[in-house]
Amino acid sequence: MTESKFKVGDRVFHKSDFTVIWVIERINETEAFCSTLLKDSKKLVKENLSLNSIVQVEDNSATLIIGSRRRNNYY
Numbered sequence: 273m274t275e276s277k278f279k280v281g282d283r284v285f286h287k288s289d290f291t292v293i294w295v296i297e298r299i300n301e302t303e304a305f306c307s308t309l310l311k312d313s314k315k316l317v318k319e320n321l322s323l324n325s326i327v328q329v330e331d332n333s334a335t336l337i338i339g340s341r342r343r344n345n346y347y
Contacts, residue, residue, distance in 0.1 A: 278304060283329040286321055293329060294321065 278284065282296045284306065294306035297318075304326060307318045 278323065278326070278328065284321075284326040285329060287325050287327055294319070294326070299323075 278296055278299060280296055280299065284294050284296060284304070286292065286294065292308055294308045296304045296306050298305040302323060303320045304323055305318065306321050306326075307316055309316055
């Protein structure tokens, strides 16, 4: 049995999509059983992800901001 660098409760990204943060619920030898909450539909999604295909979120307080609107009032 190999020691995994992941543990239950860790927040991870899938290597193919860094916009979704997954939370590990269970781990076996080769897979992590993860879940995420979709923001738009508030739907809980569960997925089995390979341990080789996930990367741990670096900072526990990390937030993903995709673009930001700034109002420009200088006319």
